[in-house]
C-alpha cells in the first residue's frame with residue numbers, strides 16, 4: 171500500500187508578484203487565496219488556487235528558463251471549453267503558447283497547451299480524458315542527471331508505480347491519478363539547482379506511513395530537511411511534515427495533514443507566534459524576513 175497519496179500543492183519562484191498575480195488570476199483563471207507580507211509590509215508570497223494551492227514565492231530564482239522542457243508543471247482544467255476561454259485571454263495579451271497538442275509523456279492527456287509564466291516557469295495547461303477529482307495539478311516533469319538512482323527512489327521511497335518509459339523519460343503514477351515524469355539531462359539546469367527560496371512540490375502521505383517514508387527517502391539517496399513551520403509553532407499538533415529533496419536535489423515537502431486542515435493565521439498573529447517561538451529557542455528573524 172503506497173504511503174504517498176498525491177501531489178497536494180506547489181510553491182513556485184516568481185520575481186514580480188504583481189505580474190505573477192495577474193497571470194495566474196486574471197489570465198489562467200485561478201482564485202486569489204491569500205497574500206503574505208513580511209513584518210515591515212513588504213510582499214513575500216501570494217497563494218492562488220485552482221482546486222490545488224499554488225504559492226508564488228518571492229524573490230524567485232536568478233536562473234534563466236530552461237531549454238530542456240523541465241521543470242514543468244501540469245495545471246488541470248475541467249474541459250476544453252474552459253481551456254479555450256483561457257487561451258482567448260492569453261491571445262488578447264499577446265502571450266505566446268504552443269498547442270493544444272495531443273502528444274504527451276503523460277498518459278490520459280486529451281490536450282495540453284505549453285507556455286511559460288512571467289518568471290519563466292514552464293507550464294502545461296491540460297485537459298485529461300478522465301479528469302481527476304479534488305485537484306488542480308495533473309503532473310510534474312522534473313530533471314534527473316542520475317536516472318537509475320532517481321528511478322529506484324521514486325519506485326521504492328515514494329512508492330509510485332512506473333506508468334510509461336520512453337526515450338529519456340520515465341513516468342510514475344500516483345494512486346490519485348497524478349504523475350511525476352523524470353526527464354534525463356546530461357547535467358541539471360541552473361533552474362533545478364537554484365530553485366529559489368522556499369520553492370517546493372508538496373506531496374500528501376498517510377499518517378501511518380510518515381516515519382517509514384522518511385527513512386526510505388534517506389535510504390534511497392534523498393535528503394530529509396525537517397520542518398521549520400513546526401519549529402515556528404505554526405504546525406497543528408496532529409499534522410506531520412518535512413521538507414526533503416530527491417537524489418537530484420529537486421525540492422519537495424511531504425505532509426500527513428491534520429484532520430481539520432484549519433485556515434492559516436493572519437500575518438500579524440503569525441509573525442507574533444513565530445517571534446515568540448524563536449525567542450524561546452534563542453533565534454531571531456532571518457535577514458530576508460526583515461529586509
Ligand SMILES: [Fe+2]
Pocket residue numbers: 179181370372423
Ligand atoms: Fe508547502
